[in-house]
Every structure is written in C-alpha cells, then in structure tokens.
Amino acid sequence: MSRTILVPFLLLLLMVCHVACSFENQTFRPLEELRKLRTIRNHLQQINKPSVKTIQSPDGDIIDCVVSHRQPAFDHPLLRGQKPLDPPERPKGHKSKSEKMSENFQVWSFSGESCPEGTIPIRRTTENDLLRASSVTTFGRKLITSFRRDTTGDGHEHAVGYVSGDQYYGAKASINVWAPLVENQYEFSLSQIWVISGSFGDDLNTIEAGWQVSPELYGDSFPRFFTYWTTDAYQATGCYNLLCSGFVQVNNKIAIGAAISPTSSYNGGQFDISLLIWKDPKHGNWWLEFGSGVLVGYWPSFLFSHLGDHASMVQFGGEVVNSRSSGSHTSTQMGSGHFAEEGFAKASYFRNLQVVDWDNNLIPLNNLKVLADHPNCYDIQGGINNVWGNYFYYGGPGRNIKCP
Template sequence: MDFVVRRQGRGFSSMNFFSWCLSSSSSTSIMSSLVHFLLLLFASLVPCPVIFCSSEINNNNNLGLVNQTFHPHQEVHKLRTIRTRLQQINKPPVKIIHSPDGDIIDCVVSHQQPAFDHPMLRGHKPLDPPERPKGHDKREMLLGEKFQLWRLSGESCPEGTIPIRRTREEDLLRASSVQRFGRKLPKPVRRDTNTNGHEHAVGYVSGDEYYGARASINVWAPSVANQYEFSLSQIWVISGSFGDDLNTIEAGWQVSPELYGDNYPRFFTYWTSDAYQATGCYNLLCSGFVQTNNKIAIGAAISPTSSYNGGQFDISLVIWKDPKHGNWWLEFGSGILVGYWPSFLFTHLQDHASMVQFGGEVVNSDPSGSHTSTQMGSGHFAGEGFGKASYFRNLQVVDWDNNLIPLTNLRVLADHPNCYDIQGGINNVWGNYFYYGGPGKNDRCP
C-alpha cells in the first residue's frame, strides 16, 4: 500500500518520501516520528477490541502499543469485506430521508428488501395482513406511527416501499466482528446465575402452548457504560431445549452504542433458530423478517421517551402466529402491522412457543470483578414505582384459538437483584404488570 503525503497541493510518492527520509541526516528521528504517526492514525481509525480496551486502557491507563503491528494488506482486506457486506445490506433507495439524529433512511421497494435475498423468498412479495388475535383492546390508541425521530420532519416513504435505516462503513468499523455484525453473541437464555455477562430482570410464563404475546413497554434512555454493552427491554417468544436448537422471536427497544453509534433508545427486532449461533439478526440486517409497513423504520430512534418524575411513554407490541399461514406477525400500537417472520425460518416455532418472557437485559463486560454501571430500564429499582421505575403492563399471551388472554402463572426473576430487580402485580387497569430495572453498580452491587 502506498502512503501519499501532500502539502500545499504537492505530493510525494511513497518511494520518494522514504528515500528522502533515508537520505536525511535526521533519518532516525524522522522515521521514528513517522512510525509513531502511523500507529496513532491506525488507532484512531480502528475500534479497540474488547480485551484491549478493557485491560489496557481501563485498568492501566496506557495505550499498551507494545507488540501492536500495522498490517496494510489486512486492512485492505477488511475494508473490502466491509464494502461487500454493505452492498448485501443496503438496497437501492427510491427516496432518501435524513433524520434529525443523523440517521439516513432509505425508502426501498418492498420486494427488494433484504428478506427476499433468502432462497425460499426469492420472487415472492409481502403477504396480505392476517387475522388479528381476538380480544385486542382498541381503546389503547397511542401515538400512531409518528413515534420515531425520522418522522418528526413530516417525511415518509411512498406506498410500495419500506423505510430501512442505512448501515454505514463506520457501523461495521465499530463492530467487534464484521462477520457477526448485526448478531448477538451466542449465550444462554435460561435464567440462572451462569449468564456469561448477560443479566436479566424478567417476568415469564411456561408450561403451556403459546401462540403469541402482548405487552406495553415503558421507554427510557438508560445510560450504557461503554461501546460493548447494551441495555434493552423486550418480549421473547421462545421454543426449543435451551441448547443449540433454541428458537426465539424478540421485539422491543434497546440502547446499543456498538450497533447504532449513539445512546438513543431504538425500536428493534431479533430472531434465531439455533441459539444465536449462525442464524438470525437484528432488524433487517439479514434475510428473514419481512417488513410490510412504510411508516416505521426498524432500528430507528424512538421519540419521546419517559422522564424521571415526569411524563411516561410506552409502546404496545403484539407478536402472534397467523392461524392460516403459520407466520409470526408483529404489530405496533393498535392495528399497525410492522411485518412478519416466515414460519420456515424456525424449527420448534413452526408449531408454537413453550415460553414467553418479558423484561430487561443488560451486558456486563467489566473483567475486573466490579459491576458495570450500565442501567436497566430507567436506572432505578422497582420499588420506586410509577414515574420513576420502568414497567411492563397489560401482559397477555395468545392461545391456540388466536385469543389474547391474561396470564395466570406469571413468575418474576432477577439474576442479580442488588443490581437490577423486579416486582410484579395485577390490577383492573394494567392487568398483569411489573416494575423492573436498576442502576447496576451501587453500594449493594459493587
């Protein structure tokens, strides 16, 4: 690779430049400065690996550049890999919308979205709306479709297209792995103490056949300690043996600096059919989820959000299995269909779910033994109640006959209750509900 140094419009080729360095009486000093400059330039362009960031910078307060070698050919290969991946993800837009938060929203023709790269969907078009679950409460009309920052300008995508948040080069450069960009790391889902850095406060039901779930989820903007951690609140629809064949469908909101490059809470979806190993992804970052709505961008920032001792904002989500075709559909608010996960993506979920979970999850990446300060929910414990703690309300499941029904056996569990906790309840207005969350690191959670 040639490094070209330009000054006042004049350029030196790499060979001329290095020849000049070697012929100079101060060649040793100049070459030392050049190497130092290139190392700093390289460090500024490429994100830190997790171990390097945590052990060298956080604990030792030095850059630890010993044994760090600059490999131009490897960097060229990485950039080519990134550009190939971007071509796979980003589809040609018919309209481009610039969001106030810096996002670029591409309006892509519906049948050209990433889902239709899947061999079993090529040549297909999005399906017509399915039969809704019976018992949906239509009185809960929320903010309609304008709950995202990109819609505040009044811009929208034309009929026959869908809005897709554009993935940019810096998004992949920020990722810990280009190959696994848009995917969660393989991890256990069973709620026990062996969580591999993933910590939860959840309500769940099991022991029956479930064909969907519904909840209203309180939206906050929790603080996340570093780029490699996240905080989310979501619904999990789960089936499988909690081994390599685990199937999940997930939807909710998340704050993920690594994935999105900021600390906004964002509406997201996820799926996997093999316990997060090789299948599935966030949002529309792989072939899978088929979006049918032209006014909601999956992965875009949510606005407004809740404030401590102030206004509260929640989003209602329904996930259910279409009785006719067997696909799993996602609805936002009252009647706004977002899209569906085709049944063929799954093994166990081709039939039904065996567990439904609601609640929060954070990642604790601190290797030093002390706990992360990443917040869950509002960053306050469940005992503080309405306006202070985060909540899920109106929890329901869908039965075999496509009915939304209340929960009869909700259990609540927190992996580390001194860091994040949960308290459940039931009343005539909210039905089944719970408060949950916490600050992470505190006097009881060192």
C-alpha cells in the first residue's frame, strides 16, 4: 500500500475510533451517573426520616419535625426500639442565669414555626449536599488520617487552649460566634470544645460541639451549630450532627446543623453561645446543654471505648483546613480572621472555661496551656480575670506576609 493511500486510511481509522470511543463513553457515563444517583437516594432514605411537619427556613434550609424515637440514632442496633432518656443530674456549680438564654439563636426559628412536642427538628439533607461531597460513604465525616495535638495532620491547623494530665468528666465554655471567610468548598473553619480520650493513634475517642462554616457540608458560608464524635481517630466511626446513628437529640427547638444568628461584627456587637458537655454520673452518657438549662441531647456511652470511663484531655479553640489549593497557604480565616492581640470585638474569644471533675463539680481550670500550630497564620493568647474566668483570644487571617 503506497504512503498516499496509507495516510488517509489512518486518518479515517482515527475518525471512526474517535466517534466510536465517544459513543462508548456516552453510553457508559449515564450508567455511572445513574448508579451514583441511586446510591445518593438510598443514603438520603436512610438519614432523612419521615416527618410530621416540615418548616421552610428563611435561609433555604428545610427542617423536618421527626418523632423523637424515629431519629437516626435509633437505627443503631443497641438503641432500636428505645426512646430518648430523661434529663440527667446536672453538674454542681452550674449556675442557671435568671434570664434564660434564648433558644431562638437559629435562622430557621425566625419563620415563627416550631416543631411540636415529642418531635425534634432535623435539617433535611438534599441531593445537592451529597453531590458536593467527595464521596457518599464519607459524607458527614471529618477526614483526618493522622491526628496529633501538637502537629498538623492532613492540613488541619489549630489554635487551642487545653488541659491534660487528669481525669475529666466534662467541659464548659462560651464561644464567640463569627462568620469567617472560607477560601474554597473543601475547607472549613470551626470553633469548638473537644472532649478527648485514648492515645492519638487509631483508638482516639472524641466528643465535639461548637460552630462551623463548611461550604462542602452545608452549601453556604453561614456559621452553623454542630456536634461530632469518633471512636477511631476519624477513620470509620462517627459523624457530624445526626448524619449517622449516634447522638440522641431530645430538644424540639434546636436544629443541629442549622445556621446561627446573630453573629459578631468587627468593632461592633459581640455574640457568643455557651455549651456544656458532661458525663451523667448515673448512666454514663455524655450530655450536651446549650445556654442555661437547654438540653440538646446525649452521646450514648456504648459508642465509646475510652470515653466510656472519662476524658484524659479537654481542648477549646479553632480549627481550619489548609488545602493549599493555590500552592500557597489558604486565606481561610479562623475565628474573626484577626490575630489574638487585637482583643475584644476584633479577635474571637472563648471565655469562662471550666471542666467537670470526678464528683460532677464544674471547676475552673488551673493549668490551661495554649498552642498554635502555625502562629504566623493563626495565633492564641490566654488570660484570666474575675469576669471571664479562664479565657483566650485566638484566630487569624491565614495567608499573609509572614504566612506565605
């Protein structure tokens, strides 16, 4: 075959292959999409429970009022057929303020609608929520493959105050709420309490609560009230909020995962939320309270190994994900986005830090240490006074001249 005939023949062959290959790809891609959609819908059926009432939140969230004993926690084999427990004994020294802190700190409650007694409000998970996730199986989970208090694992950076070296049965703090800028969908910024036990290896147990901005999880940049737990260092157990069987909610006015309002403003009004986590001395479950006397729910003790007994460390502070997606340090902000030295109404704070001792007493901290993984990006400064007790300012802007 001469070269003049061979060249057009090869070109024709390439064109036929291109059309055939394109057609083949078009044939298989919809099958993959269908499979993915089927997986998503099956997962949504598991976590979105039938509701007796649906509330449309002003921010676009849909809140389902679900009968208490039909919430996701009761899918757990050890909880199946049970109902939420009665309130536990509160820690001694836990003063209830005369003016009860309002439960209406979330945007959805501004609709004027509420969930009836005997139900709990659950933020509905949508197809879009799952489509944003890196995978359906890891949806609702923090992915950290190496976790240390004193180093950074997987781009997770911290500025925290912590206590260790004793046995802890709970923790309390008031957490300043801001709306920090998060650079991209796969990063987050949060401020929380960690109750920790086990080694910083595969057996790490944590209970966590606070506020977070997470575009991947929620699809926006609002700070949202959240909970978290894990028993194996964030590998296969645990999740945010009510996205798996675990946390049992008992409150019909607070939606975990819903947006918080108001938030603090630079040189303006400041807003904080008070959270208390403690171990019920009678049944051993870990309870969460918001404000003064507003019980949110509990983590059953059987979820945990080390936390079945007590915590060996308590942390308070901020965490961000630095994905370095643009090749330099992220500009995701922690706290207010300003460094600790700027102080009140400019930097974010934690105040009235306390822990619960073996006898269910709320006591002040006597050995608070502070640590920032990358102090040129996010830092922390602790203090103590008569009004705020133990406190600290923390946070920062992320990328700057000293944090390239």
